[in-house]
Amino acid sequence: MRALxxxxxxxxxxxxxxxxxxxxxxxxxxxxxxxxxxxxxxxDLAKLLGKxxxxxxxxxxxxxxxxxxxxAAVLAALAVLPLGGVPALVAFPGDxxxxxxxxxxxxxxxxxGALDTGSSFEGMGASREAAFSALAEPALLLALLVFxxxxxxxxxxxxxxxxxxxxxxxxxxxxxxxxxxxxxLLLSENSRIPVxxxxxxxxxxxxxxxxxxxxxxxxxxxxxxxxxxxxxLFSALVxxxxxxxxxxxxxxxxxxxxxxxxxxxxxVGLVESTMARLRLPRVPQLLTAAGAFAAxxxxxxxx
Amino acid sequence: xxxxxxxxxxxxxxxNLSLLAASxxxxxxxxxxxxxxxxxxxxxxxxxxxxxxxxxxxxxxVLGIKGLGxxxxxxxxxxxxxxxxxxxxYIGYNFSVILGIVGLLVSLWLEHRLDLPVRVSGLSVSAAxxxxxxxxxxxVSRKKAVTQVIGYLAAENGIFLFGLSLAPHGPMWLxxxxxLDIFVAVFVMGIAIHNIGREFDSVDIGAVDSLKD
Numbered sequence: 001m002r003a004l005x006x007x008x009x010x011x012x013x014x015x016x017x018x019x020x021x022x023x024x025x026x027x028x029x030x031x032x033x034x035x036x037x038x039x040x041x042x043x044d045l046a047k048l049l050g051k052x053x054x055x056x057x058x059x060x061x062x063x064x065x066x067x068x069x070x071x072a073a074v075l076a077a078l079a080v081l082p083l084g085g086v087p088a089l090v091a092f093p094g095d096x097x098x099x100x101x102x103x104x105x106x107x108x109x110x111x112x113g114a115l116d117t118g119s120s121f122e123g124m125g126a127s128r129e130a131a132f133s134a135l136a137e138p139a140l141l142l143a144l145l146v147f148x149x150x151x152x153x154x155x156x157x158x159x160x161x162x163x164x165x166x167x168x169x170x171x172x173x174x175x176x177x178x179x180x181x182x183x184x185l186l187l188s189e190n191s192r193i194p195v196x197x198x199x200x201x202x203x204x205x206x207x208x209x210x211x212x213x214x215x216x217x218x219x220x221x222x223x224x225x226x227x228x229x230x231x232x233l234f235s236a237l238v239x240x241x242x243x244x245x246x247x248x249x250x251x252x253x254x255x256x257x258x259x260x261x262x263x264x265x266x267x268v269g270l271v272e273s274t275m276a277r278l279r280l281p282r283v284p285q286l287l288t289a290a291g292a293f294a295a296x297x298x299x300x301x302x303x
Numbered sequence: 304x305x306x307x308x309x310x311x312x313x314x315x316x317x318x319n320l321s322l323l324a325a326s327x328x329x330x331x332x333x334x335x336x337x338x339x340x341x342x343x344x345x346x347x348x349x350x351x352x353x354x355x356x357x358x359x360x361x362x363x364x365v366l367g368i369k370g371l372g373x374x375x376x377x378x379x380x381x382x383x384x385x386x387x388x389x390x391x392x393y394i395g396y397n398f399s400v401i402l403g404i405v406g407l408l409v410s411l412w413l414e415h416r417l418d419l420p421v422r423v424s425g426l427s428v429s430a431a432x433x434x435x436x437x438x439x440x441x442x443v444s445r446k447k448a449v450t451q452v453i454g455y456l457a458a459e460n461g462i463f464l465f466g467l468s469l470a471p472h473g474p475m476w477l478x479x480x481x482x483l484d485i486f487v488a489v490f491v492m493g494i495a496i497h498n499i500g501r502e503f504d505s506v507d508i509g510a511v512d513s514l515k516d
Contacts, residue, residue, distance in 0.1 A: 048479070173310035285324065287396045292320055295404045299411055300426065 004250060008083040011258070016232035017041035019265045022204035023192075027270025031051050041228060048104070048221035056214060066113025067215060067222035071104040073235070074226045077102035080156055081237050084257030085245030087157035094154045096144050100137065103233075106226060107133055110203070114211035124212030128280070132195065132207065135284055142298060143181045147241075165244040177297040179242045184233040184290035186268070188283070192228065193272040195283050209275040209291045235264040306347050312426035315341050315464070316407065317342060322457055323399040328388045328449065331373075332377050335453050335497040338434075339369025345467060357483060370483060373489055379434055380493040381449060386501030388461060391507075392444040406436035427468035435459030446507055448499070452492045459485050 021038040028035020037043070055063065080095040082088045111130055116121040146161040150167075163175055188195045191208035200206050212223050220254075239260035243254050278286060318338040318433035343366025346358050380386075391398065419428055432456055439473030441454030459481070 169306070171309065172306055173313040177313065230309070285397060288400055289320075289324070292400050292404055296316060296320075296407065298311070299407050303411055303415070303425070 016228040022265035030273040052216040053217035063116040067219040071222045071226040073106035082157040084253040091157035097242035135287040144292035155290040160240045175295045181293035314431040336374035394444040431465035
C-alpha cells in the first residue's frame, strides 16, 4: 500500500503537465486546429528552467519567495491527497483542513509576490484572486464536509473511500451535486474559462495570469508546474467523488482513476470550447452556486 | 423508482434555487416552467392507485397548466406590458440563494419534527416546504408584480407537492380545484397587470408606497 501511495505521488509529479496538454488538445480538436503538441507544457518547463531570471529593482525577497513557497505548498498538499482508493503518503485525522490550508498558503505566496512588484495591474489581479478564492474556499470545505458527514472521519484518505458503486445506486442524484460543485471549483481555482481565460494576456479582465506577468525563467517554471499540480489535485478530488473505487484489484482502480483524470481534463476542454468567460460580477454567483450545490448535498445526505 | 423520485426532488430544489438566482424575466419564467414540468412527472413516478389512464390524464393536466399554460401566459403578459427584463430584487441574488438553502435546512428540520404519516420519499416533504419558502421569499423580495405572481405560483407548487406526497390519491380533486383557482388567479393577474401597465407608467410595486399618506 505504501509503495502504491508513492507511485501515486510520482504519477502526479510526472503526469500533471499532461493534463494541461489534454485540455489544450481538446480545445484544438473542437475548434478544428491541430493544436500544440500534447507535451508542450513539458517543453515549456524545460525551456524556462534553462533560462536565467530578471528581477526588478523594486522587488524584494518576497517576490523571489513567491513561486518557491507556492510550489512547496502545493507539493505538500499533494502528499495528503489520496487517489483511487489508495491512501495518501501522509494521512492523519484533520488532513482535509491541511490540504485546504496549503492551497491557501500557495495562493497567499503568489498574491504577496504580485503585490511586491508594485505594479497596479498586478495588484488588481491579486485583489481579484483574493476575492474569488475567499468565496471558493468555503464552497470547497462544504463539498468536502459532505464526505466527512458520510464517513465520520476528517482524514482525506479515509473520506475518499466513500462513494462506492452502491452509494451511487442509492443516492446518485445527490452525489452528482457534489461532483458538479467540485468541478465548478476546479474551473475557478485553476483559472479556467468561465472564471478566467488562461490564454489571454494584457487584458483587463484576467485574474491569475496578471499576477505572474513579472515572473520569468525558473520562477515562471515553478508557477507553471505548481499550477499543473494544482489542476491534478482538483481533478483528483473531482474524480475521486465521481468514479467509484473498489473494483477488485488495485491496478484496476488505478487505471479507472487515471482514465477519470483524462476524462476530467477533456471535460474542462469541452467547457472551455463551448462557454465564454463570465463577466466579473457574475463570477461570485457561479461560486455561490457551487456552494449552494454542496450545501444542498450536505443538507440532504447529512440528515 | 426511488432513485428517479430522488432525482426529481433534487431537481425541484435546484429549480427553487434558480428561481431565486434568476436575474432576468425570461430565466425566472423558464425556471417556473421547468418546475411545472417536474411536478407534472411526479404523478407518474408516484405510481398512484387507480388506472394508468387516470394517472396519465392527471399528469398531462398538471404538465399542461404548470409547464406550458402559466409560462405562456406570463411571457405574454411580459411582452404586452413591455416589462423591462431585469428582475430588480430588494434582496441580492446571492443572498436570496443562501436564504433558499436556509429554507431547505428549516424544511428538513420541519420534516423531521412533524413526523408525517405517509412518506413517499424522504425528500418529498422537505422539497415541498422548500418550494413554499422560496415562493414566499420571491413574493416579498422582488419589486415587480409579475415576479410576485411567479412567487405565488411557486408557493402553490409547494402546496401541491405537499398534498401529493402526503395523500397521493385522496385529495386529487381538491388539488385540481386549487389548480383551477390558481389558473384563474394567474389569468386575472395577467389581465390586471396588463391594465395597470396600460394605465400607469410602471408595474413597480414600490410605487404603491407613495399612496401611503
